[in-house]
Amino acid sequence: xxxxxxxxxFREGAIASQFIGDSIAKHQSxxxxxxxxxxxxxxxxxxxxxxxxxxxxYTAHEEMANIKFHExxxxxxEKFNLSCMHIYHSLGxxxxxxxxxxxxxxxxxxxxxxxxxxxxxxxxxxxVPVFGKEIFxxxxxxxxxxx
Amino acid sequence: xxxxIKYFGLLAEITxxxxxxxxFSETTISEVLEVLHNKYPSLRxxxxxxxxxxxxxxxxxxxxxxEIALLPPFSGG
Numbered sequence: 001x002x003x004x005x006x007x008x009x010f011r012e013g014a015i016a017s018q019f020i021g022d023s024i025a026k027h028q029s030x031x032x033x034x035x036x037x038x039x040x041x042x043x044x045x046x047x048x049x050x051x052x053x054x055x056x057x058y059t060a061h062e063e064m065a066n067i068k069f070h071e072x073x074x075x076x077x078e079k080f081n082l083s084c085m086h087i088y089h090s091l092g093x094x095x096x097x098x099x100x101x102x103x104x105x106x107x108x109x110x111x112x113x114x115x116x117x118x119x120x121x122x123x124x125x126x127x128v129p130v131f132g133k134e135i136f137x138x139x140x141x142x143x144x145x146x147x
Numbered sequence: 148x149x150x151x152i153k154y155f156g157l158l159a160e161i162t163x164x165x166x167x168x169x170x171f172s173e174t175t176i177s178e179v180l181e182v183l184h185n186k187y188p189s190l191r192x193x194x195x196x197x198x199x200x201x202x203x204x205x206x207x208x209x210x211x212x213x214e215i216a217l218l219p220p221f222s223g224g
Contacts, residue, residue, distance in 0.1 A: 041224045058223070061155055061216055064201040065223075089223060101224045121224065129198070129216075130223030131156035143157045144222035 009069045010062060010091045014098035015040075023086060023104055033083050033106045037113035039121050041101030043094050051136040055095045056144065061129040062091075072123045080116040082107050087120070089130060148172075150179065153216040161189050176215070177206040183217075195219045 020040070027033060046053045069087055076085060083106045090100040101124070105116045125146045132144035153166045173179050176197050184191045196203050198216040 059156065060223070061153070061198070061218060064198055064216065067201055125224050126221070128223050129155065129218045129221055131219060132222040133156070143219065145220045146222045146224070 004070070004073065006066055006070045008062075009066055009087050009089050010060065011088050012090075012092050014090060014094045014100065015088055015102045017099070019088075020099070020102055023102075027084075027106060030083060030106070032108055034108045035110035035113045036104065036106045037110075037117040038105075039101070039103040039117055040099050041121075043096045043098055043100055045096040046134065048136075048142065051138060051140065053096060053134045054137045055093050055135045056100065057093050057133040057135060057141075058089070058091050058100065059131050059133070060089075060091060065089075065128045065130055068128045069124070072120060072127065075123070076105075076116055076120050079119065080105075080107070080112045081109070082112060082116055085116075085120070087124070089124075089128075093135075149213065150210065151214040152179075152183070153214065155216065156219040158190065158193065158195060158217050158219050161187050161193070171210070174209055175206070176204060176208050176210060179210060179215070180206065190217075193219065 043056050073085055086104040088102040094100045103117060103120050105113050107113045133141050134144050135141045148171060149168050150171050151166055151168045154162045159165050171179055173182060196218045198218055199212045
């Protein structure tokens with residue numbers, strides 16, 4: 001296992017499209033890369049009993065979550081031939097239609113990034129202690145559970 | 148001994164705090180949970196996992212850390 005530093009994956013609020021665009025641009029100098037794949041998680045306006053979700057407020061066990069993100073990164077680098085990988089997750093309030101998760105994997109070859117991306121996203125959903133409170137338009141709420 | 152207990156998500160709404168330090172003489176996680184269930188009866192029917200030293204542990208584990216965390220179902224992404 002390579003000895004990479006544990007990074008802070010969390011960002012306050014929604015992940016801006018400008019930030020995502022800038023991340024892509026930063027890879028133009030890495031010319032051994034031939035394929036990028038990006039997953040963007042967007043807050044969905046789910047309906048429940050006539051009420052519509054207007055935002056999700058994210059909290060996390062941050063210390064444990066950053067370690068889990070790190071372990072997922074390490075496992076993914078071991079399993080797939082990747083050049084680089086970036087993960088960002090929101091904390092705090094993210095409105096419907098905004099981005100709350102940004103996963104970016106790059107490789108010399110396309111087949112690796114498709115497989116790696118799905119693996120990373122599914123691992124995040126299953127293993128990272130992040131909690132989403134779905135807030136409805138009338139300010140009532142329910143706690144989201146990943147399916 | 149003193150044990151810090153951290154609560155997250157729905158569980159923090161039940162306990163009305165994010166963390167608290169309680170004194171326990173109990174030795175296993177499930178014994179600690181029994182005390183918490185008595186203090187907060189609505190915790191009893193909630194689904195959650197327990198982390199010790201930042202790892203999920205089984206409920207028959209021995210309490211070996213000074214801090215545990217009660218984690219409801221994950222919903223990141």
